[in-house]
Amino acid sequence: MRFEGIWFRYARRADWTLRGVEATVEPGRTVVVLGHNGAGKSTLLQLAVGVLHPGRGVIRDRPRVVGWVPERFPAAQPFTTVDYLRSMSAVRGLPVTAADPWIERLGLGEHVDTPLADLSKGTAQKVGLAQALLAPPGLLVLDEPWEGLDAASRTLVPQIVAEVTGAGGVVLVSDHRGEVAGLPGAIHWTVRDGELHRDATDDPGGGEDDVVVEVAVARREADEAVVRLRASGHRVLGVREKHTPVEDR
Amino acid sequence: MIALTRMRVTGFVRSGRALPPLIAVLAVLSLLYGGGASSASSAYGYSAVMLFPILAWLVKLVLDTEPDVQRRLARLTVGPVREAAAGLLAAALLAGGVCLLAMVAPWPFRGIRGPLAGSTEPPVLTGVLLGVLAHLLALLGALALGALTARVVTRRVLPGVVVLVTGSVLAIVLGLRGSVVPWLVPPVMSTARALGAESAPDAGTLAGLVVHTLLWCAVAFAIYGRLRRGRS
Numbered sequence: 001m002r003f004e005g006i007w008f009r010y011a012r013r014a015d016w017t018l019r020g021v022e023a024t025v026e027p028g029r030t031v032v033v034l035g036h037n038g039a040g041k042s043t044l045l046q047l048a049v050g051v052l053h054p055g056r057g058v059i060r061d062r063p064r065v066v067g068w069v070p071e072r073f074p075a076a077q078p079f080t081t082v083d084y085l086r087s088m089s090a091v092r093g094l095p096v097t098a099a100d101p102w103i104e105r106l107g108l109g110e111h112v113d114t115p116l117a118d119l120s121k122g123t124a125q126k127v128g129l130a131q132a133l134l135a136p137p138g139l140l141v142l143d144e145p146w147e148g149l150d151a152a153s154r155t156l157v158p159q160i161v162a163e164v165t166g167a168g169g170v171v172l173v174s175d176h177r178g179e180v181a182g183l184p185g186a187i188h189w190t191v192r193d194g195e196l197h198r199d200a201t202d203d204p205g206g207g208e209d210d211v212v213v214e215v216a217v218a219r220r221e222a223d224e225a226v227v228r229l230r231a232s233g234h235r236v237l238g239v240r241e242k243h244t245p246v247e248d249r
Numbered sequence: 250m251i252a253l254t255r256m257r258v259t260g261f262v263r264s265g266r267a268l269p270p271l272i273a274v275l276a277v278l279s280l281l282y283g284g285g286a287s288s289a290s291s292a293y294g295y296s297a298v299m300l301f302p303i304l305a306w307l308v309k310l311v312l313d314t315e316p317d318v319q320r321r322l323a324r325l326t327v328g329p330v331r332e333a334a335a336g337l338l339a340a341a342l343l344a345g346g347v348c349l350l351a352m353v354a355p356w357p358f359r360g361i362r363g364p365l366a367g368s369t370e371p372p373v374l375t376g377v378l379l380g381v382l383a384h385l386l387a388l389l390g391a392l393a394l395g396a397l398t399a400r401v402v403t404r405r406v407l408p409g410v411v412v413l414v415t416g417s418v419l420a421i422v423l424g425l426r427g428s429v430v431p432w433l434v435p436p437v438m439s440t441a442r443a444l445g446a447e448s449a450p451d452a453g454t455l456a457g458l459v460v461h462t463l464l465w466c467a468v469a470f471a472i473y474g475r476l477r478r479g480r481s
């Protein structure tokens with residue numbers, strides 16, 4: 001996914017919020033977007049998602065299935081948790097039961113019949129997370145995903161991120177709470193004065209001396225292996241089915 | 250798109266926002282049919298005119314019910330064209346329900362009578378069919394006007410209300426007999442005049458009203474689509 005010369009402003013005569021953003025994200029990578037309040041993190045994420053359109057420039061190779069967890073989940077809707085998630089499943093063309101695994105995993109079981117407007121901030125955030133994951137996303141954009149989550153739920157975010165990147169997806173996360181330590185191997189981007197600064201130590205292109213090592217792991221251990229490799233500082237380029245026997249080299 | 254339409258209709262009905270326009274519809278129908286009976290074509294022609302601003306208001310309410318972020322989530326899920334189409338379809342279905350209510354309402358109160366002896370008024374069945382056409386044309390025009398007043402287009406509430414009120418007033422004023430620019434507004438007034446005449450309108454008149462409505466709506470929806478292109 002490539003950001004090519006992205007400029008954006010909210011009104012024709014307003015100042016540019018983002019200027020000349022150039023960046024590339026490889027499949028299987030996590031990008032943490034940092035910056036102070038109002039710097040343009042959410043704007044960049046919404047451009048990545050496609051709900052905002054750049055004034056200049058273009059975003060190429062955006063994955064087809066996009067999951068977006070907005071900074072504030074729109075809880076002012078006359079649905080219960082289960083009604084909402086089932087409706088969103090249907091909107092995505094999925095069976096209504098598609099939401100059930102996420103309801104269980106995110107601990108939403110006791111809130112299924114609670115109106116969205118009555119949910120706590122953290123629980124509403126989980127509903128936002130669930131709707132973004134109904135279909136396995138090729139691009140997952142999380143705008144301050146830890147906001148309002150309790151300690152137990154916070155650990156879920158890195159797990160989910162690892163699963164998406166492990167399947168070859170791209171994850172963009174904004175964070176101003178210092179939770180990024182839970183995302184080993186993530187690239188850091190900082191939005192400052194309308195410009196995007198990439199962390200020099202996290203060059204996604206890798207070093208010139210890099211080699212690619214293909215490793216086969218048991219399917220049930222794939223997620224854990226990806227997390228371990230990233231924690232060790234390696235770049236996981238992707239995860240694929242083992243269609244053909246690998247020849248000895 | 251059908252699932253999104255269903256979600257939006259459900260959301261609107263549950264939100265309780267339907268109540269004010271429904272009360273307005275009942276008030277209009279009471280005024281229309283409370284004072285006596287008239288021929289079907291005449292009654293339905295004026296019913297369509299009086300419902301026009303309420304239908305446009307209803308369309309605006311339907312399109313504005315969903316929070317902006319939820320609309321963006323829907324757009325992301327089904328794409329911009331289907332998202333916009335699902336909103337218009339939800340509004341059209343609900344406005345269609347109001348039209349159906351307006352078509353049925355006069356019968357229990359004997360607000361419609363048969364043609365007077367010796368007159369050239371159309372028979373009741375013809376009058377009902379003309380009434381269906383009149384409400385359909387009013388619904389299409391109101392759908393287009395209501396869409397142009399939606400928050401996703403005007404961004405703020407006040408400009409949307411101004412466009413809604415101005416558009417509704419102009420539809421009446423510029424539709425009066427002798428107007429020099431009747432083509433600037435949907436032909437709800439011309440339709441009412443045609444249906445209120447002593448005899449049923451001929452096919453040419455009806456075709457002209459349909460073409461006028463379709464062209465006006467095509468232009469309005471093109472503007473809606475253009476304005477929505479960069480606004481999610």
